[in-house]
Amino acid sequence: MKDKVVVCAYHNVGYRCLEELIRQGADVRLVFSHEDSASEEIWFRSVRELAARHGIPCLTGNVNDAENRERIAELAPDFLLSFYYRNMISPEVLTLARRGALNLHGSYLPRYRGRVPINWAVINGETSTGATLHYMVEKPDAGEIVDQEAVEIAFKDTAFDVFNKVTDAAVTVLRRAWPQLVAGTAPRIPMDLKAGNYCGGRKPEDGRIDWNLSARRIYDLVRGVTHPYPGAFTTLAGQKLLVWQAFPVEGAGEPGRVVSTRPLLVGTGEGLLEIRSLQLEGDTELSASDFVEKTSCNGELLA
Incomplete structure (x- = not known):
């Protein structure tokens, strides 16, 4: 039996x-x-x-x-x-x-x-x-x-x-x-x-990016909560900005400051983060090149 x-x-x-x-x-x-x-x-x-x-x-x-x-x-x-x-x-x-x-x-x-x-x-x-x-x-x-x-x-x-x-x-x-x-x-x-x-468990708000962390640690957060999960996020001019794909690169810049738009590079506590795919809340997801065509962000401080 x-x-x-x-x-x-x-x-x-x-x-x-x-x-x-x-x-x-x-x-x-x-x-x-x-x-x-x-x-x-x-x-x-x-x-x-x-x-x-x-x-x-x-x-x-x-x-x-x-x-x-x-x-x-x-x-x-x-x-x-x-x-x-x-x-x-x-x-x-x-x-x-x-x-x-x-x-x-x-x-x-x-x-x-x-x-x-x-x-x-x-x-x-x-x-x-x-x-x-x-x-x-x-x-x-x-x-x-x-x-x-x-x-x-x-x-x-x-x-x-x-x-x-x-x-x-x-x-x-x-x-x-x-x-x-x-x-x-x-x-x-x-x-x-x-x-x-x-x-412990995670909530969507736990995906907020701390730009004082190293580019590698932020990259790990991004890939740890990207699709189909809620995503890592920051704010640009008061709007929520979701970062769906990124990669750590060498370089230096003020944490959270956009230092380049082609490629789209942001300063971190150690190194730079190249953002490759992103989305303003309520908008569609875009590649970094398409995003910078329609959104002015060079020199902006992400928070």
């Missing part, structure tokens, strides 16, 4: 991992996902649609609600698996899985426990991250590790590029680990939290 599985999933990682479980013949009895938010750009695939295609019941209520705990208890699952599910799963729900509750996290744990780990890794200039499958305990992203896969963060990678790499790594990890979990042979490696770090 197959192990019964309850899955909590959202986003592309959730879609791809649920797809992999189905491919491996897992007996997925119930899926929890989320309603898409009207305030969020939905660029990822739908877990709900995948579940529907395979005849798997899918609920969008909070898995921790009393009625949902009762549903899970009635199913008596062997495993509960979480793939980019956005709600913290309560200890009361975790204990309902007879053989264990596991989470797929988008970093190489114990580094970057917590929220939006891929964005933080790019913003902080990391050169690698990964995907980790671990047992869930009350403390977030702290349980024993079953398997993990590292990925490179190239110098020109955006957070979106890295997210796609991590998604592939997540599927690789699950493909290896699921047969071991079913067989009872999967490792349980204690996590050394002291060797890692924890990151």
Whole structure:
């Protein structure tokens, strides 16, 4: 008799991992996902649609609600698996899985426990991250590790590029680990939290550029929050200016001061930032060359 599985999933990682479980013949009895938010750009695939295609019941209520705990208890699952599910799963729900509750996290744990780990890794200039499958305990992203896969963060990678790499790594990890979990042979490696770090969530306003930072650090911010995320921004003559693509170059200038328009160069705390694609709020995104044709900005101070 197959192990019964309850899955909590959202986003592309959730879609791809649920797809992999189905491919491996897992007996997925119930899926929890989320309603898409009207305030969020939905660029990822739908877990709900995948579940529907395979005849798997899918609920969008909070898995921790009393009625949902009762549903899970009635199913008596062997495993509960979480793939980019956005709600913290309560200890009361975790204990309902007879053989264990596991989470797929988008970093190489114990580094970057917590929220939006891929964005933080790019913003902080990391050169690698990964995907980790671990047992869930009350403390977030702290349980024993079953398997993990590292990925490179190239110098020109955006957070979106890295997210796609991590998604592939997540599927690789699950493909290896699921047969071991079913067989009872999967490792349980204690996590050394002291060797890692924890990151909080990010809000759109966290993308404001501090021109006193180095060009490299500002570049990392830009690529860490560029499309499909809210974007890094500054102000030009009182208007919000989104910077979608940039690159650090050698040189010097007053932090925030536009020192050249061809190319479009701005002074920073160390080096210059070449802005390559940008957008005044409410306007269309333009290349730097098109932007300077219609907007006078030479010598302006961005703040």
